[in-house]
Amino acid sequence: MDAKHSIAADLLRWYDAHRRDLPWRARPGQRADPYRVWLSEVMLQQTTVATVGPRFTSWVARWPDIASLAAADEAEVMAAWAGLGYYARARNLVKAARAVADEHGGRLPDTEAALRTLPGLGDYTAAAVAAIAFGRRAVVVDANVERVVARLFIAAGKPAVRAAAETITPDERAGDFAQAMMDLGATVCTPRNPRCMLCPLTAGCAARREGVQESYPVKPAKKARPQRYGTIFWLERGGEVLLVRRPARGLLGGMRALPTGPWAEDRPGLEDAPVAAGWRMLNIAVSHVFTHFALELALAVADADAHTRPASGEYWPVARIDSAGLPTVFAKAARAIRGELCG
Ligand code: SF4
Incomplete structure (x- = not known):
């Protein structure tokens, strides 16, 4: 088994035993609801899992599917988003739901390219939804994934991290692989004091071998905030x-x-x-x-x-x-x- 397959296989085995149980995730063996995957990915941009959890649950109780969100009053949607920040996300959710209702027969399209045509769905969200909701092979790099990959390969800079992530993304179970990387980054390969002893990828991790885990990912210098x-x-x-x-x-x-x-x-x-x-x-x-x-x-x-x-x-x-x-x-x-x- 080559290194690429070994990383994916080791990680998926770990995921099957240690996956986080989150309100938007499908139960093992069930298909994920694309609307819930999309909504959670949008809410989780810039907002923590702990904050998103209860907000996601009340949101889907009120707007359980794309049709109900497409028919919602925008001002009410904006009010329901209050406190989550980055309000363009909420406005785009409504716009995209209406576009899906009008142009896609009420179903989210199932490819990265088609998803990217919807308002607010950038490269990351389109890849995450294509992989997690539709099982497409897509390279999903959020902050957690970036950290894990940067450490595994001692890769500096986003293009290098992305290229490395591309090499280890499997053809099968790409959605589980993406979620496994996210879970590993959130619970084991944490920004400070990564728990390498518990990591399923420790044998092949370059940063661990060199003892430089916390030097990766390399952060660009911060600009002063006016x-x-x-x-x-x-x-x-x-x-x-x-x-x-x-x-x-x-x-x-x-x-x-x-x-x-x-x-x-x-x-x-x-x-x-x-x-x-x-x-x-x-x-x-x-x-x-x-x-x-x-x-x-x-x-x-x-x-x-x-x-x-x-x-x-x-x-x-x-x-x-x-x-x-x-x-x-x-x-x-x-x-x-x-x-x-x-x-
Ligand atoms: S071995 Fe340590 S640094 Fe490397 S991926 Fe695992 S937790 Fe992260």
Whole structure:
């Protein structure tokens, strides 16, 4: 047996005994539901398995298949995504579900190339769905797989890792192989202190042989994250607070939110307040880190009176603010403001 087959065979044997039981996975011997595979792969991009688990379960209880998601109200889908971040993922899920319903007879296409034509399905997701849901041979490289492969072959850089992953991906059980690599990376070949003693691939692992496991994968130098500032406005009227819908395009586009002006390099103060009112700044701020910048938000509060007429928005009961589907940064601000006003 050559090295390629040995790695796949050893890994699949380990997987059959140690696979993680996750809510989107098929039971052994059953076929995976392509919708659940696709949804889980989208949710798991940038979000941990622990966070995704309960969110996935409630999502499929509400939208159990592609047809129900295609018919869903987009604003409700966005609200259900609240807190998972990277909201373009949710918008693309709806768009792709509608494209599947309209153009593919309600079934996800079963090849990588056809999957890639759907909104939001990039190379990774198309490969993962083709392999896991349809058993196609596809090379699936997420962060866990990248780590395992980089260590096995002492491969530096994404192209080298991908080429090495290509050489060990088997023709049969490619979906199980992908999930096995993910499980090995998550539970054994961890970023720190990999548990090589428990690893089924230890005999053929170059990084283990050289004692350089934690030097791989080689990470590109991190760019400094720019700092931006903004102000969040909390306008209260009779136990309700003004919420607005963010512009459809741009960061957190289309989401329900507290009013705020542009997020800029200088502290903006009160100039973008939604209405003229007796605004006062609280002595606290809220910080949040996005992928491309860090944000510090000042918090301004005011009471609306009968003459206060914001140009847009809706008043929402403060006591039910947790059910408004606010993105994490606004939910954080709402908690901080309520704590300060009630404390
Ligand atoms: S032997 Fe160690 S470093 Fe190599 S793949 Fe296994 S856990 Fe990772």
